[in-house]
Amino acid sequence: MLHEKLIRDIEQVVGPAGLITDAERMQSYLSDWRNAYSGKAAMVVRPASTEEVAAVVRLCHQAAVAVVPQGGNTGLCGGSIPDQSGAQVVLSLTRMNAIRAVDTGNETITVEAGVILQNLQEAAAEVGRLFPLSLGAEGSCTVGGILATNAGGTAVLRYGNMRDLTLGLEVVLPDGQIWNGLRGLRKDNTGYDLKHLFIGAEGTLGIITAAVLKLYPAPRSTTTAWVALPSTEAAIELIALMRGQCGDRLTGFEMMSRQSVEFVVNHVAGCNDLFAQVYPWYVLIEVSDTLADAGLAQMLETALADAFEREIVLDAVIASNETQVAGLWAIREGISEAQNHEGPSLKHDISVPVSSIPAFIEAADQRLLEVFPGVRIVAYGHVGDGNLHYNISKPVGSEDAPFKAQAEAIMQVIYDATLQFSGSISAEHGLGQSKREAAVRYKDPLELQLMQAIKTTLDPAGLMNPGKVL
Template sequence: MSNFLDQCRTLLGTQYVITSESEMEPYLIDWRRRFTGKACAVLRPGSTDEVAAIVKLCNAARVPIVPQGGNTGLVLGSVPDQSGTAAVLSLTRLNRIRAVDPVNNTLTVEAGCILERAQEEARRVGRLFPLSLAAQGSCTIGGNLSTNAGGTAVLRYGNMRDLCLGLEVVTPQGDIWNGLRGLRKDNTGYDLRDLFIGAEGTLGIITAAVLKLFPAPKAQLTALAAMQTPEDALNFLTIAQDECGAILTGFELISDVCLQLVIKHFPHLQLPFAQPHLQYVLVELSDSESEDHAMSMLEAVISRALEESVIEDAVVASSIAQSRALWALREHIPLAQAEEGKNIKHDISVPISNIANFIRETDDLLQQAFPGCRMVTFGHLGDGNLHYNVSAPVDVQDETFILRQPEVNRVVHDNVHRFGGSISAEHGLGALKRNEITQYKSDVELQLMRNIKNALDPLNLMNPGKIL
């Protein structure tokens, strides 16, 4: 091992080979601070060539590699296990904007580029990169691609797989595949790009990407609507899609439990309604015509929903500040949950038409099994993705409730499967759901995944113990 580390120092420079426990600690703790792994070193290459050279050294020494971006994942996908044999490969120094082409509507960036910086670069040339996440100030493009991130605008623009045209990847053997092609049509064989997107670093290391840009909207409008049930929210979605079509960008379901937690822990944020309601939907329109056109469509949606008794009340943001305040309510939900205490998180998806029935039936099953548990349900209703989180009853200690996580997961995941859904919508599997997924994928599907892994990474050095 000392010879391996000496070779890494020669290649990268001593300052980019971290071995002291205190300096490695931020790279070894997961985002929720519930798990701490161990590593032989944290390696910080500054170029694709250095990544490739490091991978070759790891091959020769049989050192497992854990690729890491902003380390904002929620399923233990970007931290090593506790064996201490792996090297964490931090890509944060690969953070350059390589090219921007507003005519081709593409942006080429390195994997360590922070998402927010990519958004800013798109705005600089009058374009939009639409991926939007709560962690956009710290998550990286490589991590977004490795987990096929979704976010709040999937309804209109799709997830990260839909937003990427080409990749540069270092293979498990240390070769560099340059697939940085900004083409919408390229039907010349197997789609290698899609193989690496969503693979969580288990098949290779993404080092750069060509991203799709879009014309910047002329207007963005935000509204918060209040209603009684998730069924009402689905009816509201139908109305919004009928009236707005493609300009409907965001459609977020938020339960009253979520917003009460936000107001409790962040009292500077206030609900814009005099009385609480059981459910809310945050709507965003992005219009390429004009603000007046967008406003007329939004008013038509709200008027029709009120007339049909689908919603009980609504507020429309009249300024950028008010829009940000409404989005702040949504974005502070995970932070409020953390302040409230430990909770059991689920990142699930079901067909949109099944969401209301899923929520109602799963809520009932959980209350029967765990009386008094609190359902902190929110998420991207427009694309069928819910963050279906369960908090302890008010009179039960968090630590006691967390011990029952396997039982809670079984109730939730079994019902997700029954409704034709997925137990991981946008967070990935990582190590957290690696074993859980075997309950729901067929033997054929799992074997096909293993065959791909074995073919590309026969030494099992690429993020071992994740996904499979």
């Protein structure tokens, strides 16, 4: 059989340690961490080098077998899960986990795709630098995965998303060729910037095997505050005020609805309400500086005092030590986990212009509650870049199945509101398989035609992560 020959040929490339064909051992690669998506595979291949990746891809290309690239498998849209045919090859990059080079003079670090984000952060810290991208899955997500989805996280406001943090890539193309674009250049005006084709492409155009990423001076002082607000409009006013008074020291500005915080308080150990009174909205603000004594606490207090006078802020507390800072971030990072305790949640990762956030939330909330009375709306996100996680939990006491059956209709209400405010149906999670059909309805047809043309040019056989994005 074809697969038997392919298995033998691939084993010659990666060795026994790089090949999994046993059904039980393959299981962890065939479903996502939420068990929302699952599939089957002919085999799981775990190459240990770029050359091995290229050789495996060439063999699959010659055999007309589809390849599904996979990193830490922490995605939310099923982008790294094979289909149900059992004919696809899952190619896991987790063995490619080397820090290849650190160049403090150029403020760059070169890493392989399987490096876990937290290990990348620690490698930067060891040389007194900062790799600023941070998100809830940083202990398990990998560089390849966060590049493939152009992840953002909590510090986009100051440092940008993964696209902004990347200078060069190494990519195995669908036919097995290796494009070596590992250049640590901040200026290279010699034509099309090819790396941007692969960032955010979710493995549909090629497999990212390594990257040159930007480093920054490590902050030596940080101050964090938890602030209560009367409305989302107040959040937009407050971030403008903070930017005006703190400049680029403003590193994080995370907004959370009361429902979001309530779930965390009810379900995450050690997280409690910080104010005696309940407020409709909260923000977590973080400012940082490379100076050890930058006067950040005074700066933040001054800005918040101004906000109190303008009646933008209702209450506030500034963390006085690292334990309190960790406690504040635990509330923000605990929302997704806490929502799972309330039954199935329908997760939506949208973006709109920052100024449109209040109007979007008002329109989407109103329409949802009209059509689906009792649903609980868990809205939170990175206000500075317009990215909202707009998640829906079932009404109290209702059954799971009827709620899940409404997922498509609920999604349409949210995406219609997103389109109304010139937004995007995916801000940082990608399209994967969950939003592929929605993209047809909500993206400009010409954009989709151009995307398909690029896909056809680079992957004419359609073997690279088929069924995802397009």
